[in-house]
Amino acid sequence: MKMFGMGGKVLSLFKELDLVCHQLCLELKHEYVQTVLPKPDIDRDKMTIYYMLFRMNEPQQAAGSYTKSVMVAEIGLNTHETMTCEKRTDKELLKQRQLTVLSGDFYSALYYYTLARQSNIELVKWVAQAIQNFNEYKCALFSPHVHFGWQELINEIKKIESALVGKIAHQLGFTHVVPYISDFFLL
Known part of the structure; x- marks a missing residue:
């Protein structure tokens, strides 16, 4: 499957997905959060399915934007899943738990922000x-x-x-x- 990228270049589906993944990584980047928490995992299988679903109905750029937005929502949900519930007294572990919640919220807000730009x-x-x-x-x-x-x-x-x-x-x-x-x- 060939698609047109920026500047009219023909991109293969794999290159399109790599581009979407790269852009998603840039959007997820938050300097402070990354000092305490690991980089969020990007489920390439889900990203591929989202992209293919959107691409069947939308132009490449819109499909990429929608895919990134929905993946951010998925990552927000997954980030909240990693939060521990056991009682902690160590300040660093408490800080990590709080940042896990806040980063999940950050990803959720980023999802709404990204879609709001798409209207x-x-x-x-x-x-x-x-x-x-x-x-x-x-x-x-x-x-x-x-x-x-x-x-x-x-x-x-x-x-x-x-x-x-x-x-x-x-x-x-x-x-x-x-x-x-x-x-x-x-x-």
């Missing part, structure tokens, strides 16, 4: 709904009042892992691929 209100709504679903699935999973069998547990984890990407695929008209995406991200 895509629909995408903001979709991601907000997906994040709400993600949070509800997580609450159900950890609720002391709910007991899952193995198959139910796997299905709940599958819903959590694919909440955002499944919602985007569905909203973009690719509902038929959502089960495959969900299974893929369960791995």
Whole structure:
């Protein structure tokens, strides 16, 4: 698949994805946070699927911007996932926990900022709904009042892992691929 990049150059899909990933890394860079926390992981598989979903409906530049925005939301959710809950007394560990929460919030704010520049209100709504679903699935999973069998547990984890990407695929008209995406991200 060939696409046109800046200056009319033809880019392969892999080069386009590398460009999107590079731009995403630059947007995620925060000097102080990086002194305390590791660089956030970028799930290249999710990034590729997002990009392909958006690219089917949008020009390259918009697809790249939307992909970066949604990936920032994913990274915000993943960053909050790494926060520990056990009682800590060591000041450095407490500082690290606080920065984990703040960096997750920073990524979430960056997501809204990035989409606001694109003026895509629909995408903001979709991601907000997906994040709400993600949070509800997580609450159900950890609720002391709910007991899952193995198959139910796997299905709940599958819903959590694919909440955002499944919602985007569905909203973009690719509902038929959502089960495959969900299974893929369960791995």
